[in-house]
Amino acid sequence: MESLKVSDYMNPRPVTFSLDMTVANAVERLLKGHQTGGPVINEQRKLVGFLSEQDCMTRMLESSYYREQVARVSDIMQPRVLSIKPYMSIIELAQQMLNEKPKVYPVVDDDGYLLGSITRSQVLHAMDIQLHDGYKRAG
Template identity: 60%
Template sequence: MDALKVADYMNRYPVTFTADMPVEMAVDRLLRARQTGGPVVDSQLKIIGFISEQDCLQRMLMSTYHDQQASRVTDVMNSAVLTVKAYECIIDVAQIMLKAKPKLYPVIDDDGYLLGIITRSDVLAAIDKELRSHYRKVS
């Protein structure tokens, strides 16, 4: 299973966000893409943060209660981003996912530039595919 690499199962075209984007626009992108969160990137696609459905929901609820003006992604994003590398083993990523909260992780290169994302579902599918191939060999 060491041959299972993130690069083989990641989404290379994730929905991304910019820091100055209105939260409402971020929500629209998340909903359309059916993505639970996503990387916030600068103009060179270097990761500067992460925004989740939970971040957006919290801000939108707060806005309704306090009748506040629209917020920007920079106001709600998390600057401490858990990331993985494309060359990492899926099994290692699965173990990280068991301990850490995010359901998806940005995949970056060694310089911090976005290459894609990988979700729990992607990791589960990769492991399932590998296990099924072993079951067929045994049968």
């Protein structure tokens, strides 16, 4: 199972956000893509942050209460992002996920360019496939 790599199970086309996108547009993308969050990228597709449903919900509540103007993704995103490399093993990532809170990890190359994302569900799926294959071979 150590040979399972993140690149084999990641989503190569995750929902992404730009710095200048409005929070309203970002929420529409999250809802349409059925994702809990996603990477924020610059024009060169370099990872610059992460936007979650919780970030959006907090801003939308504040906006409705204070009747504020439209906020941008850059105003509410998390600039510190836990990202991973495509060559990381699924088992390593699963172990990391036990200690870290993110449900979605951006996958970046060695220069910080976004390649995709991987979720807890995708990691579980990869491990489930491997375990079932192991059971078939053993039986």
